[in-house]
Amino acid sequence: MHKLPGAAAQQAPNSLERPGLEVRGLCKRFGAVMAVDGVSLAVAEGELLAVVGPSGCGKTTLLRLIAGLEQPDSGRVLIQGHDVTGLPPERRDVGFVFQQFALFPNMSVAANVEYGLKRKGVPGPERAQRVQEMLDMVGLGSLARRRPDQLSAGQQQRVALARALAPRPKTLLLDEPLSALDAAIRVRLREELRETQRRLGITTVLVTHDQEEALAIADRVVVMNAGRLEQVGTPWELYDRPQTRFVASFIGRGNFLSGQVQGNAIDFGPWGRVAKTAVPGAAGLPDGPVTALVRPEAVTLALDTPPGGSPSAGEGLAGSGAAGGVGAHEVGLAAAAVVVDVSFGGERSLVKLAVHGSPWIAAVFGAAGRRAASLTGQAVFLFVPVTALRILPSG
Amino acid sequence: MVHDTRHIASIMKPGAGGSTVGRRNRWLALLLLLPAAVLLLFFFYLPVATALLEGFREAPGSASLSLRRFVSLLADPYILSLLRFTAWQAFLSAALSVVIGIPLGYLLANRSFPGKSIVTSLVMVPFVMPAITVALGFLVMYGTNGWFNEGLASLFGFKVRVLNTLWAIVVAHAFYNGPLVARMTQGAWERLDPALEESARTLGARPLAVWRDVTLPAIAPGVVSGAVLAFIYCFMSFPIVLSLGGARFSTLEVEIFTLMRVLLDYETAAALAAVQAVVSLLFAYVFLRLEGRAPSLFASARARRPRPLGGKARDGWLWVCLAVLLVFFGGPMLSIVVDSVRDPAGGVSLRAYERIVSEGHDFHLGASPLRTIQNSLRYGAIAAAIALFAGACFVYTTVRFVRRRLPFLETLSLAPIAVSSVALAYGLSVAFRGPLSLVPQDVRIPLVHGVLAFPFVVRAFRPVLEGVDARLIEAARTLGAGRWRAFVDVELPMAATGLLVAFALCFGLSVSETTATLMLARPEQVTMPVSVYRFLAARDFSAASAMAVLLMAVTGGVFLLAELLAAWVRRRQGGKTDA
Numbered sequence: 001m002h003k004l005p006g007a008a009a010q011q012a013p014n015s016l017e018r019p020g021l022e023v024r025g026l027c028k029r030f031g032a033v034m035a036v037d038g039v040s041l042a043v044a045e046g047e048l049l050a051v052v053g054p055s056g057c058g059k060t061t062l063l064r065l066i067a068g069l070e071q072p073d074s075g076r077v078l079i080q081g082h083d084v085t086g087l088p089p090e091r092r093d094v095g096f097v098f099q100q101f102a103l104f105p106n107m108s109v110a111a112n113v114e115y116g117l118k119r120k121g122v123p124g125p126e127r128a129q130r131v132q133e134m135l136d137m138v139g140l141g142s143l144a145r146r147r148p149d150q151l152s153a154g155q156q157q158r159v160a161l162a163r164a165l166a167p168r169p170k171t172l173l174l175d176e177p178l179s180a181l182d183a184a185i186r187v188r189l190r191e192e193l194r195e196t197q198r199r200l201g202i203t204t205v206l207v208t209h210d211q212e213e214a215l216a217i218a219d220r221v222v223v224m225n226a227g228r229l230e231q232v233g234t235p236w237e238l239y240d241r242p243q244t245r246f247v248a249s250f251i252g253r254g255n256f257l258s259g260q261v262q263g264n265a266i267d268f269g270p271w272g273r274v275a276k277t278a279v280p281g282a283a284g285l286p287d288g289p290v291t292a293l294v295r296p297e298a299v300t301l302a303l304d305t306p307p308g309g310s311p312s313a314g315e316g317l318a319g320s321g322a323a324g325g326v327g328a329h330e331v332g333l334a335a336a337a338v339v340v341d342v343s344f345g346g347e348r349s350l351v352k353l354a355v356h357g358s359p360w361i362a363a364v365f366g367a368a369g370r371r372a373a374s375l376t377g378q379a380v381f382l383f384v385p386v387t388a389l390r391i392l393p394s395g
Numbered sequence: 396m397v398h399d400t401r402h403i404a405s406i407m408k409p410g411a412g413g414s415t416v417g418r419r420n421r422w423l424a425l426l427l428l429l430p431a432a433v434l435l436l437f438f439f440y441l442p443v444a445t446a447l448l449e450g451f452r453e454a455p456g457s458a459s460l461s462l463r464r465f466v467s468l469l470a471d472p473y474i475l476s477l478l479r480f481t482a483w484q485a486f487l488s489a490a491l492s493v494v495i496g497i498p499l500g501y502l503l504a505n506r507s508f509p510g511k512s513i514v515t516s517l518v519m520v521p522f523v524m525p526a527i528t529v530a531l532g533f534l535v536m537y538g539t540n541g542w543f544n545e546g547l548a549s550l551f552g553f554k555v556r557v558l559n560t561l562w563a564i565v566v567a568h569a570f571y572n573g574p575l576v577a578r579m580t581q582g583a584w585e586r587l588d589p590a591l592e593e594s595a596r597t598l599g600a601r602p603l604a605v606w607r608d609v610t611l612p613a614i615a616p617g618v619v620s621g622a623v624l625a626f627i628y629c630f631m632s633f634p635i636v637l638s639l640g641g642a643r644f645s646t647l648e649v650e651i652f653t654l655m656r657v658l659l660d661y662e663t664a665a666a667l668a669a670v671q672a673v674v675s676l677l678f679a680y681v682f683l684r685l686e687g688r689a690p691s692l693f694a695s696a697r698a699r700r701p702r703p704l705g706g707k708a709r710d711g712w713l714w715v716c717l718a719v720l721l722v723f724f725g726g727p728m729l730s731i732v733v734d735s736v737r738d739p740a741g742g743v744s745l746r747a748y749e750r751i752v753s754e755g756h757d758f759h760l761g762a763s764p765l766r767t768i769q770n771s772l773r774y775g776a777i778a779a780a781i782a783l784f785a786g787a788c789f790v791y792t793t794v795r796f797v798r799r800r801l802p803f804l805e806t807l808s809l810a811p812i813a814v815s816s817v818a819l820a821y822g823l824s825v826a827f828r829g830p831l832s833l834v835p836q837d838v839r840i841p842l843v844h845g846v847l848a849f850p851f852v853v854r855a856f857r858p859v860l861e862g863v864d865a866r867l868i869e870a871a872r873t874l875g876a877g878r879w880r881a882f883v884d885v886e887l888p889m890a891a892t893g894l895l896v897a898f899a900l901c902f903g904l905s906v907s908e909t910t911a912t913l914m915l916a917r918p919e920q921v922t923m924p925v926s927v928y929r930f931l932a933a934r935d936f937s938a939a940s941a942m943a944v945l946l947m948a949v950t951g952g953v954f955l956l957a958e959l960l961a962a963w964v965r966r967r968q969g970g971k972t973d974a
Contacts, residue, residue: 067869067873068872069869069872069873088872088877088878089869089872089873090872090873090874090875090876090877090880091875092873094873095873095874096869096870096873098866098869098870100864100866102864102866102867102869102870103870104867104870104871104884104885105867105889106885106888106889106968107968115871115874115876115884116874116875119874119875119876119880120875163870163874164873164874167874167875173873
């Protein structure tokens with residue numbers, strides 16, 4: 001009953017009939033901590049799946065279980081339909097890129113890339129050719145004889161990727177591959193990474209704590225919390241239809257409204273009441289407490305109409321707006337807000353507000369950011385269309 | 396940087412940084428502990444237990460045991476004064492070692508100069524010099540007509556008595572242990588994050604305040620654990636006290652030796668050895684606890700870059716320290732060299748060397764001097780191989796499979812340095828006549844040396860292996876290498892230089908070991924330090940000096956060779972291009 005369309009859509013992209021990678025009921029405990037707690041997941045052939053979550057949520061352990069660097073307490077790992085649960089890492093045919101790259105310091109760049117080919121028994125001449133190919137692919141063809149410590153962090157990351165891909169593994173596993181890099185190069189390398197992955201069509205799992213990175217390059221994103229999957233879906237699904245308050249606050253920014261379902265209406269306290277049928281996905285809600293999410297860009301600020309009269313008059317107007325859209329084209333929630341601060345962000349600025357005593361955040365575009373900043377400390381009108389409310393099914 | 400984050404990761408996530416531990420690995424871990432267990436159990440713990448058991452017997456040969464002897468020993472004012480003096484001289488020696496070790500450690504950690512790697516490797520030579528050689532050097536240097544007093548007399552017109560005083564013992568002990576404290580201080584200093592000192596400066600701290608608030612707290616654990624180790628050695632010291640202290644001074648170990656070898660009172664000797672073992676094991680445990688706490692707190696995220704040693708204006712005080720250290724360490728060694736080429740008839744000659752390579756001395760030594768040199772080299776190589784194999788397997792298990800520090804197990808592995816070698820040798824001589832009689836003659840001495848060197852392998856090899864990031868092994872495994880293959884391709888090359896240095900240390904320790912060899916060696920098994928001892932007993936000082944010079948050359952040469960080999964390996968790994 002609480003399943004939203006977004007939850008059903010997670011099976012949609014590509015074919016999951018015969019997934020490139022699948023884990024079933026994986027559990028791993030470290031002492032008293034359940035690092036991975038009953039995780040089941042399928043990754044389509046050629047798909048890039050990103051796993052995000054706060055540090056300590058178990059995402060790295062999940063990746064290490066897939067690679068065979070840890071043994072699960074229970075559950076299974078399947079790569080292209082073959083059960084590899086009991087196999088050591090060297091027999092799983094995975095490529096792994098470590099957070100700090102873990103390049104062998106006692107070998108040259110070329111020897112690092114060649115290492116996996118040697119272990120696979122690829123004959124010498126072919127090896128040399130493949131090493132050159134891989135290094136050319138990541139644009140480091142001229143640095144083959146260098147030692148890893150003579151490279152920049154970005155170059156080291158590229159070598160680590162080339163090394164992992166050289167033996168043509170079935171699955172590519174990336175453990176925070178970009179977190180050791182500067183912000184600017186991080187953005188460029190994540191585009192390169194995505195391009196390479198798409199060109200090779202390799203099934204990939206990317207673990208990151210950076211939700212922006214995940215949303216930018218993944219086909220689908222998994223949000224993990226305390227060892228469990230919170231939600232799986234495309235970046236847009238996770239952003240637009242988060243299932244839990246945790247996902248809603250971890251992916252993007254948001255404002256939260258507490259309400260009470262009473263019969264055919266939802267009562268949002270000082271914001272007023274709205275009809276249940278007007279709110280997307282709220283029709284079937286039983287009576288009881290409910291939380292709604294409002295994304296910052298769904299908040300409309302009336303920056304150009306000066307709020308004539310006293311703040312009390314403004315509140316009266318907000319109340320009437322909430323009561324059912326009297327005098328408005330659109331049905332929604334309205335309130336008077338005080339501009340607290342504006343953080344300028346180029347094409348989009350974030351406006352911090354105080355509404356009914358709680359902090360709110362609204363996104364404004366272009367020059368509106370400067371206009372909002374000039375109103376700091378003053379009252380403005382705020383409007384949220386009822387169609388922009390997102391009910392969080394499980395709190 | 397990599398090292399640091401691995402450390403943090405391993406705290407935050409129990410699984411990160413380690414390899415998979417399954418049931419198969421548990422068997423492998425036990426198998427790897429086997430060499431160390433066999434070595435220590437049969438050639439250390441059982442013989443020592445046999446020896447110490449004598450102390451608990453009601454009467455010699457009696458089967459009933461009691462603590463009676465301990466009660467009476469600890470009530471004996473003579474024994475108590477002996478215990479007090481042993482601890483007091485050890486304390487003074489450790490203190491002087493710290494005074495010498497800190498500037499030397501500072502120099503090695505914070506300044507670069509030409510030939511630094513050679514100096515670094517030679518710094519440990521005094522530590523592996525046989526006590527008898529050090530004693531000889533001190534006799535020549537600080538004797539009534541030695542260089543030191545001749546110098547004083549010509550400069551100030553008076554002489555001081557150094558030999559046969561407490562100070563002779565303390566200074567000789569510092570000669571041994573100063574380098575040890577220096578190395579541990581250097582280690583702590585190199586780990587200290589320079590950003591901590593810099594941030595203190597930017598917060599307004601003057602240099603002295605920086606030293607007090609940041610530097611000292613950071614290096615203190617290294618210095619203190621070095622001092623505790625020095626205390627243990629000096630607490631156990633025996634030949635130095637015997638030869639430089641004269642008849643007025645005696646320590647527990649000297650008393651044990653006298654009781655056992657002169658008075659043949661094994662029971663009292665055993666009881667005293669037990670008391671001594673308890674005290675020094677207690678200190679060994681303290682040492683390990685201190686050391687376990689030391690590294691992580693101030694660990695560096697950025698390498699410390701030593702700056703070049705400056706001129707007199709900038710580093711003047713350091714040059715003064717260097718000059719003093721040069722005289723302090725170089726003097727006794729140089730004295731021996733000079734003494735060895737001094738012709739009794741006046742002038743310089745190599746006659747002493749001719750004598751020690753001729754056959755003429757078989758009578759004192761039981762074997763030709765050339766044979767003693769051969770013995771030393773052979774025993775050194777075998778002992779180093781034994782200690783290295785058992786020690787490296789032991790360290791591998793504790794670092795890769797156990798992955799946390801076990802102070803109790805480590806104290807057990809450190810015990811060979813904390814137990815009287817007189818008692819050990821006695822226990823072994825009993826065991827070799829009884830249950831261990833099947834052990835071939837030729838490996839008996841190397842086995843004993845291997846036991847005594849084992850704790851040093853553990854100490855030297857552990858930080859090396861800990862420095863090899865476990866994720867490199869994981870990377871190799873995801874690239875298709877099995878566990879063994881990953882070990883050969885990644886861990887072994889990266890640990891190679893550490894193993895070389897550990898080998899040299901073991902070799903040096905074996906070549907210089909005197910007490911146990913003196914008590915266990917058959918006539919044809921005499922080694923170089925034993926022959927120095929025999930030459931001295933025969934009052935042939937120049938032959939003793941010549942043999943001692945050869946001994947120093949061998950140990951110094953091995954250290955130098957290890958350093959050169961290590962440098963070669965590093966260079967080769969640096970420029971390796973396989974594709």
